[in-house]
Amino acid sequence: MSAVSLLGEIADVGRDRVRGGYSRHLFDPAERELREWFTEQARRRGLDVETDRNGNLWAWLGEPGPNAFVTGSHLDSVPGGGAFDGPLGVVSALDAVTALEKPNRPVAVIAFAEEEGGRFGVPCLGSQLLTGAIDPARALALRDPDGVTFAEVTAQAGLEPGRDDEALGRIGTFLELHVEQGRGLVDLGSPLAVGSTVIAHGRWRFTFTGQGNHAGATRITDRHDPMLPAAAVVAAARRLASKVEGARATVGRLVPKPGGTNVIASTVDLWLDARVPSDDRVRPLVDEIAEAASRAAAEEGCEVKISEESYSRTATFDTGLREQLRDLLGGAPELPTGAGHDAAILAAHVPAGMLYVRNPTGVSHAPEEFAEDDDVERGARALADVLRHLST
Known part of the structure; x- marks a missing residue:
């Protein structure tokens, strides 16, 4: 099943009838439905799914282990956000792993928790907790707009938030595909770009x-x-x-x-x-x-x-990985961004990189966010090529 088809499967989940677009926040009904959908899709592909102590979802091809190639993004959204921010990276990763044969290193697809901070106000909460970038006590005290604490929500889900050295130690390389959240690729006339920095x-x-x-x-x-x-x-x-x-x-x-x-x-x-x-x-x-x-x-x-x-602080993606990505993608341009990502959190700990897919509207965090079907498939194929090369 293609990345475009996978996006179509979740097109009605979390639609916001008031704001327009989508509102999918950590452990709300829409985000839970997406978690169940991710788990089902991963298992169909023969992947083993687990949830870490911080609510991040991992889908493993084969046995989990060190030096894994991990790819993915997030499933949550800002209030009234677009259809592509986050899910595009997840469906492209599922599509890419499906095409992979006999990797020589462990491979996993990840869906990070609370990347947007749409419920508890702190962005990239799942990756920040994983890497120890945020004090768990501070995170547990966060409250959503209804006054519910992160501690209450995670306890209900059976989680124990905090730095996860075991999970972090498995990541040998992390690559996140994401719709571009500006006009950079439109101005460059390119469907894809390699991320350079996050300001x-x-x-x-x-x-x-x-x-x-x-x-x-x-x-x-x-x-x-x-x-x-x-x-x-x-x-x-x-x-x-x-x-x-x-x-x-x-x-x-x-x-x-x-x-x-x-x-x-x-x-x-x-x-x-x-x-x-x-x-x-x-x-x-x-x-x-x-x-x-x-x-x-x-x-x-x-x-x-x-x-x-x-x-x-400014995050600079791994130079060696960027060079490999440019070569594998036929000299794709590099692009800095003002948008934060889980890859930028991980970049301080492991070789991490970004691939961007063109957004013809140049609009993000709004219903007008978009990517053409052809560009979505180009991105998924590019991710599959990179995954095949770097994992075999």
Whole structure:
């Protein structure tokens, strides 16, 4: 069964009738259904499936062992995300392994847990826990929008989150295929590219506290409205990031409490996503935005608390692997990205790389994300060729 056909099989799972696109979050009904689908597809191909202590799914061709060639991606999505971000890499890996004969090293397909951070707010949570990049105690204390903790969810699933040296020690090479999340391949006129770097990026939470009150009975001069400094941060993020070459700063989520139409909010939480191609420029940019937040809060008689929720330095993919990929793909171009991936987390520990498939819309994390069927199949064939070469 082709990668295109496999994507078609899950096309109705997790459709978001409100936002459009797909909402598939860790251990929600849609993501659980995809886990069951992955397990069934893997077993049809003669693969043995296991779940590690962090909720990552592994499908092994033959006996698990050291120096394995591991490929795959993730099954979860952002709220209202596209059909390709994550699942494309998983279905392409299943397709590639199906075509593989008599590998000389162990081979596995992996589906990482909570890559997007769509439920618990921290991206690449499955790979960060696996590699020890995040403190398990901190991860267990994370809460979803309904107040359910990661500890509760993982206990229910029978997991014990934490660094997994046994699983990490099996990975000899990791390769992730992913739809491109920008216009790089469109501009290059190429269906495929080899990943070079993932720029430094992080997420920060700003909590503004004011005085909740009645929208009609409270005079403007008597207000301490945390929505005003929150709005100032949204504007400051764009203004200040535009002054730093290559920087991106985004407020994509803002939650007022209690959230009534005729209520002045008592608190407003917002999350800032900041990315800069230079490691030493990310936090200075966030510091400038934080200063703007503090000034705006003081002007409105509010308070602000700022906490760093995640941060990843620039990840550079393995040079030798990149050279092999370029050669095997007939001189495919290299492409840096501002999008984070599990491969970037693993790159600090094992030889890791990325393959990108062209996205003609240049849009991602939205329903308009797309890949042509021909390009999907080109990507799957390329992954199969690489897998065949590097595993035999």
